[in-house]
Amino acid sequence: MDFSWSDDHRAVRHMVRDFVDREIIPNMQAWDRAGQFDPKIIDRLRELGLMGVSIPEAYGGSGMDYITFGIVCEELERGDTTFRTLVSVHSGLNSMTLLQWGTEAQKQKYLLPLARGERIGAFGLTEPDAGSDVAAMRTSAREDGKVYILNGTKTWISLANTADTFIIFAYTDPEKKHRGISAFIVEREMPGVTTRPIKGKMGIRSGDTGEIILEDVRVPKENMLGERGEGFKIAMSALDHGRYSVAAGAVGIIQASLEAAVQYSKMRKTFGVSIAEHQLVKQMIARISARLDIARLLVARVGWMKNQGLRTTREVSLAKWINAEYAFEAANDALQIHGAYGYSDEYPIERYVRNARVLSIYEGTREIHTLLQADYALGMREDKPLRKMLPGWPFV
Numbered sequence: 001m002d003f004s005w006s007d008d009h010r011a012v013r014h015m016v017r018d019f020v021d022r023e024i025i026p027n028m029q030a031w032d033r034a035g036q037f038d039p040k041i042i043d044r045l046r047e048l049g050l051m052g053v054s055i056p057e058a059y060g061g062s063g064m065d066y067i068t069f070g071i072v073c074e075e076l077e078r079g080d081t082t083f084r085t086l087v088s089v090h091s092g093l094n095s096m097t098l099l100q101w102g103t104e105a106q107k108q109k110y111l112l113p114l115a116r117g118e119r120i121g122a123f124g125l126t127e128p129d130a131g132s133d134v135a136a137m138r139t140s141a142r143e144d145g146k147v148y149i150l151n152g153t154k155t156w157i158s159l160a161n162t163a164d165t166f167i168i169f170a171y172t173d174p175e176k177k178h179r180g181i182s183a184f185i186v187e188r189e190m191p192g193v194t195t196r197p198i199k200g201k202m203g204i205r206s207g208d209t210g211e212i213i214l215e216d217v218r219v220p221k222e223n224m225l226g227e228r229g230e231g232f233k234i235a236m237s238a239l240d241h242g243r244y245s246v247a248a249g250a251v252g253i254i255q256a257s258l259e260a261a262v263q264y265s266k267m268r269k270t271f272g273v274s275i276a277e278h279q280l281v282k283q284m285i286a287r288i289s290a291r292l293d294i295a296r297l298l299v300a301r302v303g304w305m306k307n308q309g310l311r312t313t314r315e316v317s318l319a320k321w322i323n324a325e326y327a328f329e330a331a332n333d334a335l336q337i338h339g340a341y342g343y344s345d346e347y348p349i350e351r352y353v354r355n356a357r358v359l360s361i362y363e364g365t366r367e368i369h370t371l372l373q374a375d376y377a378l379g380m381r382e383d384k385p386l387r388k389m390l391p392g393w394p395f396v
């Protein structure tokens with residue numbers, strides 16, 4: 001495995017960090033309080049080529065490797081989880097899934113405008129009674145001539161109210177349980193699609209999360225993604241890409257927590273010395289610093305494997321699980337170091353804590369990843385290459 005960085009990797013990190021420092025961080029407190037960010041940020045992400053980082057240039061993307069995608073996620077989340085979530089869902093869950101499973105015609109029609117950032121993508125798997133237990137979903141897709149008619153409700157969907165192109169999972173053959181789920185490309189413009197926002201979130205407050213309601217939505221048969229009954233596999237493979245971006249983003253929270261903890265502990269004085277001189281404060285700083293390195297290495301392994309075109313389900317589940325926990329613990333330690341000031345939104349730390357909390361819930365809860373890792377260790381689970389794999393890098 002080679003974890004060394006190229007000049008391109010360093011240049012992208014520099015560009016995204018500069019963008020985050022200038023255009024996100026100074027506005028973040030206001031956007032978080034308002035529950036909305038300036039939509040011009042999406043234009044800026046598009047201009048910087050960040051809406052299709054690891055999509056081949058032939059399909060409208062920037063054609064950069066998967067390590068670069070991880071770097072972008074880390075740097076965006078150093079600013080705020082909202083923007084990493086946006087890129088995760090649009091690129092990781094939606095565009096990369098179209099790249100992996102789409103027909104040439106689907107890629108030309110849907111992937112191209114998504115990778116160019118002209119349209120926004122979302123991913124509708126979760127339902128009011130079906131989160132971890134995907135097979136409990138109720139959304140149905142009934143075959144009728146040249147279309148499938150979709151009915152159901154998806155909830156807790158990132159970008160529900162912003163996106164134009166949704167990947168929606170529905171039962172075509174419910175008696176087959178998870179082998180009866182199929183995936184569909186659904187457009188916002190299709191009659192019968194409505195969305196509404198979910199308000200009052202603990203974190204990622206400036207980000208869009210909502211419900212998608214599907215009422216007799218007539219989806220052309222050519223919009224089925226993969227084969228009939230392949231939806232569960234497609235959803236799980238999409239999560240391999242999304243979880244990579246969550247794990248990489250978590251590194252950004254740990255990095256931001258370390259920067260804040262170091263700066264504040266050198267400045268704040270108690271008992272005649274800076275608090276950085278106290279051993280118990282040093283212990284917290286050492287813990288954040290160690291977590292940063294471990295988390296980065298877990299992400300680097302997955303990025304390298306993705307570049308080789310390998311399946312990463314085990315490694316990415318581990319990285320997402322551990323990094324999500326580390327991000328919350330690092331942010332919580334940084335908050336402790338800030339004392340009362342950490343408890344106020346005058347400083348960004350309480351936002352890191354609130355944001356980091358979601359990382360152990362979405363894209364597989366902490367408990368689901370714990371079970372997965374135990375199953376691998378016990379030899380109860382083994383992954384084979386899928387019928388269609390995400391292409392390795394360089395793209396041919």
Ligand SMILES: Cc1cc2nc3c(=O)[nH]c(=O)nc-3n(C[C@H](O)[C@H](O)[C@H](O)COP(=O)(O)OP(=O)(O)OC[C@H]3O[C@@H](n4cnc5c(N)ncnc54)[C@H](O)[C@@H]3O)c2cc1C
Nearest residue numbers: 123124125126130131132133156157158361362363365367
């Ligand atoms: C901000 C946000 C954005 C989201 N964005 C999206 C999105 O874009 N698209 C999408 O499809 N979904 C999205 N989700 C939904 C997310 O993926 C689900 O919330 C997640 O899968 C968990 O499902 P649940 O909330 O229904 O919890 P449940 O599955 O009901 O779980 C509740 C609790 O029980 C535990 N549990 C469940 N089963 C087991 C078990 N077998 N063993 C041990 N413990 C178990 C869980 O770990 C959890 O602690 C988002 C969620 C949030 C909060």
